[in-house]
Amino acid sequence: MFSLSQLWYAPRWFHWVLILLLLPLSLLFALISATRRQAFKLGIKQSCKVDAAVIIVGNISVGGNGKTPLVVYLAQLLTEQGYRPGILTRGYGGKSGVYPLQVNAESQVTEVGDEPMLMIQHVTCPLVVDPVRARGANYLVEQCHCDVIICDDGLQHYALQRDVEIVVMDGHRRLGNQLLLPAGPLREGKWRLKTSDFIVTNGELAQEGEYAMSLQPGDFINISNPQRKCKLSDMQQTVTALAGIGNPQRFFSLLAKYNIKMKQQLSFVDHHDFKASDLPSGRVLMTEKDAVKCRSFAHEDCWYLPVKATLSDAFSKELLSKLSGTVLKISSKNTNNNINNTN
Known part of the structure; x- marks a missing residue:
């Protein structure tokens, strides 16, 4: 069966016919993207600077590369270091009539999306959903007093x-055929990697100038009764594995690595809106991102x-070193402004 994943990441000779047909659309996409970037650079389109340090976690390719676990890692690291971090996300898959929307344990996945509901279970800092990022960022600064x-x-x-x-990159798929959408998986060209501060590679050995990230599994947790847990090594029963994430094969490969026997592997599109009919009988294993929609x-x-x-540790030290100067500069500016306003 044909899929965009094949076209982008494992094209065979006959796929290149379709890729060539899509190239004019990729060129149009490149032109629109470049025009938009230039408009911000020249001030034609306005950008917002908030009174806090801003860390962007993103990618130049479509699909899940491991951003959510990294965001959780950063929030926990910065909290431990004495910062007051806040997380800002678009909340893809959720829809609310009010933004900015602060997420808590009682939030509904239909309003805030699956990834925010996953993250709020692992962080203690404020988490806000807003498709208008500048508005959400200002909310975190003014209402939640976040400094990062x-x-x-x-x-x-x-x-x-x-x-x-x-920039987070899938270590196995990397940049695929290195073409822009829709002929390839890229939102921006490979050149964009050189302008970023860090490249984090998920799942494979990092290349020169990159930092490796691995995802360490915990114990399986029962969805209907979270008090029930099962170690990876104790999962002897044959199972059905399902995943509605950007790269479902990553989850299936992780299970196979620990010798879990799968009679069936069910792949769904990223952010799939699960229903009871999607869950087969018998033992079913899924990702935490999928589980928040199936409770x-x-x-x-x-x-x-x-x-x-x-x-x-090298990544953490480099990040904290870069961040400390930025936060100190913002704090000093705000102090001077307060003094001037008082005078």
């Missing part, structure tokens, strides 16, 4: 100025696998 904002998936959102850019109807033998991002 971690913006999830905002690399191409130039309306919000940033201090640090982190109200999952049967008693549905389990999810949480994962935790791990990165080198």
Whole structure:
């Protein structure tokens, strides 16, 4: 069966006919993207600078590359270091009548999206959903008093100025055929990697100038009864594995790595709106991102696998070093402004 994944990441000779047909659309996409970037650079389109350091976590290719675990990692790291971070996300898949929308444990996935509901289970900092990033960023500064904002998936959102850019790359698929949409998977060209501060590679050995990130699995957790857990090594029963993420094969490969026997592998599109009919009988394993949408109807033998991002000390030290000067500069500017206003 034909899929864009094949076209972009594993094209065979006959796929290149379709790629060639799509190239004019990719050229149009490149022209529109370049015009938009130039409009921000020249001030024709306005960008917003908030009174906090802004870390952008994004990618130059479409699909899930591991941004969400990295955002959680950064929020936990910065909290431990004494910063007051806040997470800003678009909330893809959710729809609300009011923005900015602050997420809590009681939020509805239909309003805030699946990824925010996953993240709020692992962080203690404020988390805000707003498709208008500048508005959401200002809310985090003014209402939540955050001094660092971690913006999830905002690399191409130039309306919000940033201090640090982190590009996350799938270590296995990398940049695919290196073409822009729709002939390839790229939102921006390979040149964009050179302008970012960090390149984080998920799942494979990092190349020169990149930082490796691995996703370490925890214990399986039962969806309908979270008190029930099962170690990876104890999952001996044959299962059905399903995933509605950007790269479902990554989840299936992780299960295979731990010798879990799968009688069926069900792939869904990213952010799939699961229904009870999607869940087969018997033991079902899924990602945590999928599980947040299945809680109200999952049967008693549905389990999810949480994962935790791990990165080198070198990455953390470099990031904190870059961030400390930025936060100090913003803090000093705000102090001077307060003194001037008092006078």
